[in-house]
Amino acid sequence: MTEKEILELILPGLNGSSSLEIPPGDDCAVMKIPMAGTEGNNRAILKVDTIVESIHFNPDDDAERVGHKALARPLSDFAAMGARPAAALVSLSLASPADGNWITGFYRGLNRLAEKFGVCVAGGETTRAMEGKSISVSIVGFCGDGGYVSRHGCQEGDALFVSGELGGSIQGHHLDFMPRIEEAAWLRENFPIHAMMDLSDGLGSDLRSMLDPLDMGADLLRSGIPVSRAARARAREGLTSKSPVEAALTDGEDYELLFAVAPSMAVKVKDAWKAAFPEVPIACIGKVSPNKGIRIQTEKGFELLRQKGFEHFATPEQNGTASGTATNTPDSDPSRQ
Amino acid sequence: MTEKEILELILPGLNGSSSLEIPPGDDCAVMKIPMAGTEGNNRAILKVDTIVESIHFNPDDDAERVGHKALARPLSDFAAMGARPAAALVSLSLASPADGNWITGFYRGLNRLAEKFGVCVAGGETTRAMEGKSISVSIVGFCGDGGYVSRHGCQEGDALFVSGELGGSIQGHHLDFMPRIEEAAWLRENFPIHAMMDLSDGLGSDLRSMLDPLDMGADLLRSGIPVSRAARARAREGLTSKSPVEAALTDGEDYELLFAVAPSMAVKVKDAWKAAFPEVPIACIGKVSPNKGIRIQTEKGFELLRQKGFEHFATPEQNGTASGTATNTPDSDPSRQ
Numbered sequence: 001m002t003e004k005e006i007l008e009l010i011l012p013g014l015n016g017s018s019s020l021e022i023p024p025g026d027d028c029a030v031m032k033i034p035m036a037g038t039e040g041n042n043r044a045i046l047k048v049d050t051i052v053e054s055i056h057f058n059p060d061d062d063a064e065r066v067g068h069k070a071l072a073r074p075l076s077d078f079a080a081m082g083a084r085p086a087a088a089l090v091s092l093s094l095a096s097p098a099d100g101n102w103i104t105g106f107y108r109g110l111n112r113l114a115e116k117f118g119v120c121v122a123g124g125e126t127t128r129a130m131e132g133k134s135i136s137v138s139i140v141g142f143c144g145d146g147g148y149v150s151r152h153g154c155q156e157g158d159a160l161f162v163s164g165e166l167g168g169s170i171q172g173h174h175l176d177f178m179p180r181i182e183e184a185a186w187l188r189e190n191f192p193i194h195a196m197m198d199l200s201d202g203l204g205s206d207l208r209s210m211l212d213p214l215d216m217g218a219d220l221l222r223s224g225i226p227v228s229r230a231a232r233a234r235a236r237e238g239l240t241s242k243s244p245v246e247a248a249l250t251d252g253e254d255y256e257l258l259f260a261v262a263p264s265m266a267v268k269v270k271d272a273w274k275a276a277f278p279e280v281p282i283a284c285i286g287k288v289s290p291n292k293g294i295r296i297q298t299e300k301g302f303e304l305l306r307q308k309g310f311e312h313f314a315t316p317e318q319n320g321t322a323s324g325t326a327t328n329t330p331d332s333d334p335s336r337q
Numbered sequence: 338m339t340e341k342e343i344l345e346l347i348l349p350g351l352n353g354s355s356s357l358e359i360p361p362g363d364d365c366a367v368m369k370i371p372m373a374g375t376e377g378n379n380r381a382i383l384k385v386d387t388i389v390e391s392i393h394f395n396p397d398d399d400a401e402r403v404g405h406k407a408l409a410r411p412l413s414d415f416a417a418m419g420a421r422p423a424a425a426l427v428s429l430s431l432a433s434p435a436d437g438n439w440i441t442g443f444y445r446g447l448n449r450l451a452e453k454f455g456v457c458v459a460g461g462e463t464t465r466a467m468e469g470k471s472i473s474v475s476i477v478g479f480c481g482d483g484g485y486v487s488r489h490g491c492q493e494g495d496a497l498f499v500s501g502e503l504g505g506s507i508q509g510h511h512l513d514f515m516p517r518i519e520e521a522a523w524l525r526e527n528f529p530i531h532a533m534m535d536l537s538d539g540l541g542s543d544l545r546s547m548l549d550p551l552d553m554g555a556d557l558l559r560s561g562i563p564v565s566r567a568a569r570a571r572a573r574e575g576l577t578s579k580s581p582v583e584a585a586l587t588d589g590e591d592y593e594l595l596f597a598v599a600p601s602m603a604v605k606v607k608d609a610w611k612a613a614f615p616e617v618p619i620a621c622i623g624k625v626s627p628n629k630g631i632r633i634q635t636e637k638g639f640e641l642l643r644q645k646g647f648e649h650f651a652t653p654e655q656n657g658t659a660s661g662t663a664t665n666t667p668d669s670d671p672s673r674q
Contacts (some may be wrong), residue, residue, distance in 0.1 A: 001435040006463045009437060014455030015448040016424075029459035031424055033370075033379075033479055042370075048426035048475055050464040087353075089385035091473045098338040100346060111352040120353030122366035126343045128386040129471065132466075136428045138385055138472035142370055187525055246370070 005013040026151055027080035027197055030123045033142075045083045045141040045148060049074040053132040065175040070135040073200075075117060075179035076255045080198035082188030083141050083287055084181065088114060089123035090130065091136040094140055108136075116179050149188050149259075151210050153177030153199040157287040158217060159266035164256040164281055166203055167247035168240075174253040183277055184257055191269050196259035202250045202304045203285075207294055219235060220286035222298040225249060249296075249305060260288060297328030343389035363488055364417035364534055370479075382478040382485060386411040390469040394512065400439045401510040404446030407472040410537075412454060412516035413592045417535035418485040419525030420478050421518065425451060428473040431627055433465055443472075454518050484595075488526050488547050489535040493499045495531055495625040497555060501593040501618055503540055504584035505577075506569030508648035511590040520614055521594055528606050533596040539587045540622075541642045543595060557623035560634040562586060586633075586642060597625060 001009075007025070017023045021043065022030035028047040051073065053059055057066045071088060078085045089109065092103070107124070114121050119139070163180055180198070187193050199206050203225070207218050222245060231247040234240045240247060261269050266284055273282040289295070294305040338346075344362070344570055354360045358380065359367035365384040388410065390396055394403045408425060408556040415422045427447065430442070444461070451458050458478070517535070524530050538544050540562070543556050559582060568584035571577045577584060598606055601620055610619040626632070 001437055001440075003463050003465070006435055006437075006440055007461065009440060010444045010461045011445060011464075013448060014461050015451035016455070016460035017459060020457060023459050024458075029424075029426075031457060044424070044477060044479075046424060046426055046459045046477065048460050048462050049460065050428040050430055050473060052430055052464055052466050053438045055465055056468050082366065086371060087366075087381070087383060089366075089383055089475050091385045091387040091475075093387055093471055094387055098343055100343075103338075103343055103346060107347050107350060111350060114352035118353070120357060120368060121351035121361075122357055122368060122383045123356060123361050123385050124351050124354075125385050125387065126340050126347075127389055128392055128470075129389050130342070130391050131468055134430055134466065135474045136385065136387060136424050136475075138428075138473075138475035140381060140383065140477050143383075183452065192423055232536060284392055295456060314597060 004142045006329075022148075022150055027077040028083065028148075030148060032289055036181070038175060043143050043145075043147065045078065045143060046138070047074045047077045048136060048138040049077065050134060052134040059132070063105030064109030065137070067112050067255060069107035069175050070106075070137050071113050071119070072108045072179050072255070073114070074139045075119070075136050075181060076177075076198040078139060078141055079180040079184040079257065080151065080196055081337050082184045082193065083148045084185055085117060085119045085139045085141045085142055087122040087140050089118040089125075089138040090121060091123075091125045091127060092133070093127045093129040094133045095131055095133070098126070117179075149193045149196045150211065151195050152328060153195040153212060153261070154216060154260045154286055154288045155194055156216065156290045157263050158260035159263050159284050160220070160258065160260055160286050160288060161258055161269065161282060161284050162199065162203065162226060165226040165228035165252045166199065166255065167228050167244060167251045169230070171230040171234065171250055173228070173230060177255040179255060180257045180280075183273075183280060186276060187257075187259065187269070187294040190272065191261060191265060194260045194262065195257065196257060199254040199256045199258055200252060202252045203254070204249045204259065204321055209250070210258065211288065212292065215292060217289045217291045217293040217295070218286050218288045218297045220243040220294065222296050222303075224283055224285045226281055226283040226285075235308065263287065359485075359487055364414040364487075365420065365485075367485060380480050380482075380484065382415065382418065382480060383475070384411045384414045385473060385475040386414065387471060387473040390655070391469040395596075396469075398512060400442030401446030403472070404443035405450050406446045406512050407443075407474050408450050408456070409514060409516050409592070411474050411476045412450070412456070412518060413514075413535040415478055416517040416521040416594065417488065417533055419521040419530065419533060420480055420485045421522055422454060422456045422476045422478045424457040424459040424477050425464075425476045426461075427458060428462045429470070430464045430466040430472070431470045435463070458556050486530045486533045489550065489556060489595045490532040490534050491548060491551055491553060492531055492555065492599070492601050492626045493625055493627050495597035496600050496621050497544075497557070497595065497597055497605065497623050497625060498619060498621050499536065499540065499563060499593055499595050501591065502563040502565035503536065503586070503589045503591045503593065504581060505571045505588040506567070506588055508567040508571065510565070510567060514591060514592040517594045517617075520610075520617060523613060524606070527609065528598060528602060531597045531599065533594060536591040536593045536595055537589060538592070539589045540595065541586045541631055547595065548625065549629065552629060552666055554626045554628050554630040554632070554668065555593065555623050556626045557631065557633045559633050559640075561620055561622045563618055563620040564621075600624065
């Protein structure tokens with residue numbers, strides 16, 4: 001079974017989850033705090049994430065970087081909602097005999113990131129494992145009415161943005177990335193963001209999970225996809241069979257923001273972002289389409305992004321929407337570097 | 338390194354934990370919710386616990402029982418504080434290919450227990466592991482000012498109580514126990530409980546962790562220790578070298594409540610408990626002493642409970658307090674069965 005199949009099996013049956021404001025399946029769950037004095041307006045935001053040795057990190061990866069990643073991943077889910085984290089619970093499973101230097105390094109990396117975002121590390125459990133290491137980090141945050149953005153609010157014609165540059169995360173970014181907590185909270189506080197998520201499975205796959213439930217799709221401009229140096233280097237050095245832009249669309253673990261705003265807001269958002277976060281790239285990559293699927297406009301025509309790469313196509317009914325009218329959508333975006 | 342040594346290494350450095358109302362090291366952590374509108378009076382209670390295959394359960398243990406245990410353990414920590422759980426986050430790591438029947442059974446057991454205590458399962462993440470299964474469950478609860486009991490409030494002369502019967506948990510109780518959420522909340526709401534915790538490492542060890550930081554100890558009455566049928570059976574059948582009472586004092590995973598009340602309250606608490614929970618045994622096992630160590634009064638004299646069993650002793654200065662004045666303490670407790 002794939003993780004997706006497992007989730008489809010268990011999510012519908014989780015006790016009480018249907019009463020959540022945002023049930024499991026979004027980046028974080030959101031519940032109204034069942035407590036007198038909060039006037040029904042306060043929410044708890046909840047997320048757990050686990051990383052496992054030899055799957056999410058290598059045995060010889062630096063312990064500080066592993067500690068960073070263990071916390072940064074669920075923080076990225078908080079960023080995905082424009083939410084601020086308050087406290088973290090850490091459960092570290094490791095084989096005996098425990099290596100004190102590794103544990104110290106791990107917590108050095110984790111605590112440094114916690115400090116940066118004001119996260120209180122409220123639990124530091126350790127458990128013995130038979131083999132290897134695994135780390136679960138749960139995060140709770142609090143917010144008022146409307147204090148978060150879900151991933152399910154895209155509207156037809158919305159401009160789609162991503163932060164940073166994509167692809168080739170395996171070269172090191174996956175251990176060192178900085179969750180976009182500040183940028184996302186700023187977006188939510190200053191603009192009517194329709195939908196937001198973080199990129200963990202790759203832009204193509206994540207876009208689908210954002211748009212498929214709405215029976216919508218996306219029209220992207222190939223030249224608008226921000227490709228990382230690492231993705232270019234990997235292609236150049238023959239470390240991957242993917243082209244750089246294909247890597248940017250399909251590699252996982254980017255941990256960048258993907259968000260949607262009304263097309264009339266696109267230029268304002270982009271200009272304000274550049275002023276607020278001059279060191280963090282921002283790119284308008286395309287727009288939300290009423291037609292399912294992800295179409296990519298290239299100089300030579302259109303491609304359809306499939307699970308396993310591209311498929312060239314040019315039938316009129318399929319690319320009709322991709323060549324539709326441009327407002328502030330990527331086709332006409334003059335500021336893309 | 339032992340788990341205790343690891344915790345001593347990491348707990349002091351956890352970012353922001355010193356600002357918690359109850360920092361890591363108690364059964365749960367407690368933080369004031371940093372949010373407008375709560376008037377500084379509302380608290381979040383937080384706990385994570387992880388169980389690992391071949392350590393906390395066997396590969397051939399029934400999946401439903403494993404699901405039950407995975408949630409019941411951190412719930413028992415909530416019981417330890419007289420607190421009520423609100424939501425749980427579950428992270429299940431398992432090797433590929435995943436066994437759908439096992440996962441379904443696991444969640445059946447977990448959800449059934451969640452339903453019993455009104456716990457919303459707000460997250461059901463799954464992660465691939467290299468080998469075996471491990472499950473992390475984090476729980477958050479909410480309460481007002483004073484809505485919990487810590488383990489650190491024992492006073493000299495307090496009567497010490499335990500719920501249920503102890504020892505021999507390995508025979509099956511460790512997979513099937515029912516966390517004492519209702520009983521503990523009832524205690525907290527109806528009586529001035531000085532200190533409470535759940536028994537996970539064995540009564541002797543847990544008593545020490547409750548009393549050592551206060552430079553106090555306990556005088557127990559050997560005949561007052563409630564010994565489980567399983568502990569008796571294991572001794573009778575030669576499955577352990579421990580005597581039944583030794584098993585009750587040193588076996589782990591009882592998940593019963595240990596609590597302290599003023600001696601003047603002892604009879605009231607016991608009578609009220611028996612009326613409220615006629616099917617759950619309650620026993621006054623002894624009293625809090627100003628002298629460190631755990632002394633056990635037997636028909637033949639006194640024994641000192643060490644990490645690795647008993648040590649007979651009878652020097653006047655050591656057992657002076659154990660034979661001190663009795664009020665409503667176990668020496669004079671008439672209701673012990």
